[in-house]
Amino acid sequence: TQLLEQSPQFLSIQEGENLTVYCNSSSVFSSLQWYRQEPGEGPVLLVTVVTGGEVKKLKRLTFQFGDARKDSSLHITAAQPGDTGLYLCAGERTGTASKLTFGTGTRLQVTL
Amino acid sequence: DTAVSQTPKYLVTQMGNDKSIKCEQNLGHDTMYWYKQDSKKFLKIMFSYNNKELIINETVPNRFSPKSPDKAHLNLHINSLELGDSAVYFCASSQATGMYSPLHFGNGTRLTVT
Numbered sequence: 424t425q426l427l428e429q430s431p432q433f434l435s436i437q438e439g440e441n442l443t444v445y446c447n448s449s450s451v452f453s454s455l456q457w458y459r460q461e462p463g464e465g466p467v468l469l470v471t472v473v474t475g476g477e478v479k480k481l482k483r484l485t486f487q488f489g490d491a492r493k494d495s496s497l498h499i500t501a502a503q504p505g506d507t508g509l510y511l512c513a514g515e516r517t518g519t520a521s522k523l524t525f526g527t528g529t530r531l532q533v534t535l
Numbered sequence: 536d537t538a539v540s541q542t543p544k545y546l547v548t549q550m551g552n553d554k555s556i557k558c559e560q561n562l563g564h565d566t567m568y569w570y571k572q573d574s575k576k577f578l579k580i581m582f583s584y585n586n587k588e589l590i591i592n593e594t595v596p597n598r599f600s601p602k603s604p605d606k607a608h609l610n611l612h613i614n615s616l617e618l619g620d621s622a623v624y625f626c627a628s629s630q631a632t633g634m635y636s637p638l639h640f641g642n643g644t645r646l647t648v649t
Contacts, residue, residue, distance in 0.1 A: 454635050456637060456638075458638075460576075463642065463643070464642050464643070465539070465625050465627070465640025465641050465642050465643055466578070466625075466638070466640050467640070468637040468638070468639075471635055471637060473635060509576055511578065513578075513638075515635070522580055522583070522591055523580065523638065525577065525578040525579070527575075527577060528575075528576045528577065530576070
């Protein structure tokens with residue numbers, strides 16, 4: 424059983440389109456991180472959200488942590504080919520000694 | 536300038552062999568990890584060390600043995616390799632075991648067991 428389910432699994436869009444990736448769980452997390460992984464490389468942190476309802480913006484990327492801290496979303500505005508990659512959410516549960524639980528991943532491809 | 540480096544990048548070996556993967560970080564972090572990424576890109580933690588002390592040991596076959604000679608290094612030795620061990624293994628580090636400590640990953644070691 425995956426604790427963090429991401430949807431969609433795959434997304435292929437054209438440059439300029441908007442998209443949203445969802446990260447859902449039945450568990451409560453003390454914080455949630457989003458990473459992007461490119462082929463042949465390790466995941467790289469994009470953002471950490473820690474407060475229920477929190478919204479963070481990183482240029483064209485908007486991250487939201489659910490009010491109940493069970494879910495999160497990543498919205499990309501005007502996607503560019505450079506946004507292509509595997510997006511991973513990762514939740515940290517209170518008292519688990521920094522044992523991050525990773526989501527199932529969303530593979531995004533942005534074409535010209 | 537590489538923050539977390541692991542070697543080798545690729546490892547192809549036969550069933551039954553023993554192999555090691557090395558990892559070093561120059562970020563001054565206290566905590567290091569080994570993660571396994573399967574063919575479906577799911578990342579799962581295997582081990583975590585804080586300042587050379589094992590703090591997380593997930594349900595991993597005892598053929599896998601991590602070793603941390605100092606807090607900047609965490610190696611992974613695998614005995615009697617099996618086909619199911621084929622995956623990408625990532626080393627990572629973080630500043631502390633406390634909350635909100637992001638992980639810094641290496642670029643992975645792709646292990647193929649034939």
